[in-house]
Every structure is written in structure tokens, then in C-alpha cells.
Amino acid sequence: MSRIEAAFTKANQENRACIIIYYPVGYPDYENSVVALKAIAKVADIVEVGIPFSDPLADGPTIQQASQQALSLGINTQKALEAVKEIRDECKTPLVAMTYYNLFYRYGLEKFVSDANKAGLDGVIIPDLPPEEADSWLNIAKNKLETVFLAAPTSVDNRLKQICRISQGFIYAVSVTGVTGERTNLPANLADFIKKIKSITDKKVAVGFGISTPDQVSELANISHGIIIGSAIIKQMKNAVSFDEGLNNLIKLILRFKKKGSHS
């Protein structure tokens, strides 16, 4: 069993949803982001390590701004892998990189897979790499990194089937037709969408995009195997007066998510 699957199993044994937390490397700066990611890895079930990209098409303002700040301070793919290694040296929490395909393409697919593997990365989520374009990547990443594919509310049935067939680790169910960022209301038909994915596959399903409150987590915990939260976490850091306060608040929020994520 892969580290990612084991995390889902463990959460399920603890009678709760698997809590997956996104946080970008380099925000508010490199050193502090590593401190934050290490702390997050101690409480979250899986960590999505965001690698900032100049043109994040699938992201809303919160992640865009964090990415821009990190990039202006000089974050890059190589440093992001150093961060992964630093986190990996301290814990066994599954680490999944989330970024856009151009960064892998430029780094060199083979070199990235090899370096990421050595650093201790478990998988990747690439929002602008649909199954149609993924062959070269999958051939190289095979047996070294798990590649999580995204399913969207607009995906037609045969696409959903294909995504469920090739996705590794879990299926990333995009909750809204839209970009990342906190939403006060989740779509009414979200439960049906997740059920539909579950009817196609036995793989684990994690839902993300827009989820921001403990109540939403509580609502989704009985529907989805995993719940992914990003912008709401970054907001804690952004709104705090100091890094320590931001970190403290975001860890508290993750702990509430875990608690509210109990199966009922």
C-alpha cells in the first residue's frame, strides 16, 4: 500500500475523513514556509505542497497572491524540492506536489521524477494536465510518483471513467465549476457528483476547491473519503500580524477540521 492510500486507511480507522492541506512553498518566505509545512505535516493526513507558478489558471486570488509573493522572493522548483526533503527528513506524512505542467516540462520530466523521488515526494497533482496530454508524464512517473487526476462537475461520463481508471492515490473531485478559493456555499449537487465518482471506482475520492469552514467539512465527511483545504489555510497566515500567530491559527483550524471531519 502506498503512503497516500495508507493515510486514507488510517483516517478511516479513526472514523473520520482524510484531511488534506494545501500550502505553498515560499510563502510568506522560504524559511517560514518550511517551518509551516513541517508543522502542517504533523497534524494533516496528507500535505499538498504547492509550487508557485507565474500563471496559475486554476487558482483564485488567495493562491495567486501567495504565489506571486513567493516568486518575487525567488522560489523555484529546485528550492521546492529542497523543502520537500527537509519536511521528509522529519516525518512520514504523504507529500504531494501541486503545480502546473510547465514547471515539470522545463525542469525535465525525468530529472524531476528522479529528484522528487529522492527528496521523498509521493505524488503530484497537475491541474493543467488532463488525461489526453498525460502519456509522456505517466510513462516517466510510473512506479516513482503517484499522479492524481482531477474530476470536474463538467466532466462527462466517459471522461470520469477514464480519470478514475488512471488516477493514482485518489481521485481529486473538484467541488465547484470554478477556480480555487473559499466559498460560503457549496453546490447543491456536490453529494451526487461524489456519489457518481464512487459508483465508478473503488479508489478513494477527495473533494477540494472552495472548502473553507469546519461546518462544510462536517457536511462532507460522510460523503467523501478525503477533504482538501487550501485558500482558507493561507488566509490564516495572510490575516495574521506575525508568522507565529498565522501558524498558530492555521494549525488550530486544521485540528478543528480533523475533529469536524468525524464520520457521524
Place this chain on the structure above:
Amino acid sequence: MQSYESLPDNKGHFEEFGGKFVPETLMAALEELEQAYKQSKGDKSFKEELDYLLADFAGRPTPLYFAKRLSDKYGAKIYLKREDLVHTGAHKLNNCLGQALLAKKMKKKRIIAETGAGQHGVATATVAALFGMQCQIYMGEEDIARQQPNVERMKLLGAKVIAVTSGSKTLKDAMNEAIRDWVTNVTTTHYLIGSVAGPHPYPMMVRDFQVVIGLETKQQIVEKENKMPTHIIACVGGGSNAIGIFYPFLNSSTGTARRARTKLFGIEAAGLGLDSGKHGAPLARGNKGILHGSLSYVIEDDFGQITEAHSISAGLDYPGVGPEHSYFKEKGLVTYDSVTDAEALNGFETLSKTEGIIPALESSHAVAYLEKLKMAKDDLVIVNLSGRGDKDLDIVKKAGLK
């Protein structure tokens, strides 16, 4: 090797270039668009409606004008393809009319677009008014400041202009925001991309809607000169006016030595100079990479972060280029070269004063290339005058031209 004519393949690839690198949310919409486009292509009534609009609304065919004084100046026969005379002042409307008809067919009531110079925004706002559709245009804050007249025109036409403040605040960022809007409103909205960039099917579809430029040119030059041109020059931002005029001549450009060969020149923006790092010339100085949904040449740093482009012309101020141009470059079917801001300003002035035609700063890059092109007396050169320059008077004045 496949012939260029059979490309893109059914996945939207021009060999390694092109494709659909977009969030899953958009995949169904791209599929829907491709199907609608394929159906329309073979549909007689669609073609009739488009031809009617191109003729009576847009004012096609545009003249192929023999520029006598310019010819005297450069010592070869020079013609101008007058896309500046298309309604709204640039070639952009050709594509907008085609896509608006498709949007109508797909029952989309809302149209969004990105714009740099504002010409594509104006053309989009125009077709939205024509078809009674809601319209929202994304434009970088910097471009809003430097292309004010077009902003006013879009508003008069009933469009909402959204100022984009992220990143370089120019065309690249406007396109990011338009894509994010599309991801959010994909079921009700058609995204009317203004060049041969973006994910499949856009590069193919926009090319096909712009090919009318080249088809007319071919017929007109044969009528006037009874032979093929020796050279065709066009500016390249995303590359739609260039591919539109080049495409029907690619056959003769790949012909054997005995046949008349037309040499094709795509001119990118060299900005402050290719070595200054401030330019819009991905084909000259970029790498292969993925931006805005397709694999093509892009301007980026060592780690694949897209870097800011620069050009005095907002329409060429873009770090990417249409994927088919990358393919043409790789195959040597088109020669790509570049012209600096200063040279383009010269071209602007030259055409204004020798022919009484004020060109867009984008098109001025193509005009300016006449200075660099080695021509003989018997050569027959066509410059694609993609748009008119009224929108650029402020910039040109600031740059010191009187």
C-alpha cells in the same frame, strides 16, 4: 513526416506543439466547441451567413493596394493587404464573426475575451452587440492606460471592461483572467480567443477564420500581376493575421526550386532589443513550454516561470505564440525575424508619410521589416497591414514622433 495541411491531428497537436493543457473543468467545453466547429465547417447555411457578414458588415474583400511611393522607396513592387479597412479597424473581426456565429449555435448568451491593443476587444464587443449577447472584456491595467480610445469604444458598444491588475498587467494576465472566468462560467459563456493561441481547437479554428485574408490575397495578386508574390511579411503577436495571410501560400513556399516560391516572414516584437531581455519574441529567444493551454515557444526563466514580455505595441506584448507558428519555425516553412520598438516607430512614420496610411503599431513591425529585407527590382512583396493606427497616436506622440 506529415504534411502541414493535415495538422493539427485529432488531439490538436502540430507534432509536439499545441494540445489541450487546461483544467479538467474546461475539457467538455473544448469538446463541445470542436464538435460545433466541425459541424459548421461543412454546413452550407453557416458558410453563407458568415460570408454575408464578412461582406456586408465587415466590408470584405479588403483591397490589395499597390503602394507606389513605398515601392519607389525600396526598389521593389510592394502591395499592402488592407486589413486596416475591415470594420473596427483590424483583421480581428474576421475571427470574431466566425466565433460569434458558433456561440449562437451553441446557445451561449455571454461572450468573454482578452485583449491587448484593444482591437480584439472592440471586435468582440462589436459582434456581441450585433448578436445581442452579453460581453465582458479582460484587459491589463497597463494596456487600458495606453490604449484608451479602444476602451471607450468597447464601453460604447455595451461591453464591460475589466481591468486586470495581476502580474505584468498586460495581455498575458488578461488571458489568465479570461480563462478563470471561463472555468467559472463555462456552461453559459463562450470564450472568444483572439489569436491562434490557447488550447485546441482555437489555434485551428482561428486560423481557418483568418485564412480569408490569404485566399483573397492570392486571387488579387494573380489578377493584378498574374504571378505569385516573392515575399509576404506579417507581424506576429499570437500569430493570427500572419497565419491568415501565409496559409494559402505555404504550398508555394515549399515548392521546388523551379516553381515560384513565396518566402514568408513572420515579424515578432524585438522591443528594446533581443539582448535587452525586454521583447516579445518567443520564437527568437524563447523555449518550448506550456502557456495558456498549449505547448509552444514561450519566454520564461530557467525554472519555467513565464516572464514579462515588452513591446511598444500592446498587441505584440505577449510571451507566447500560437503553436502552429512554432511548428512552422521547426520545419523551416516560415522565416521568423524581429523588429525593435524604434524600428517599428520608423515604419509607422514611413507609411504615414509616403502612402497616407497610418498603420497600427503592430502592423508597423511588418512595414518596418522592409528596411531589413533584401529585395531585387523584380520582387513582388506583400505586407499584411493588419490594422490601422488611430488607437496608437498617444503612444507615438509620447515616443517623440511629431
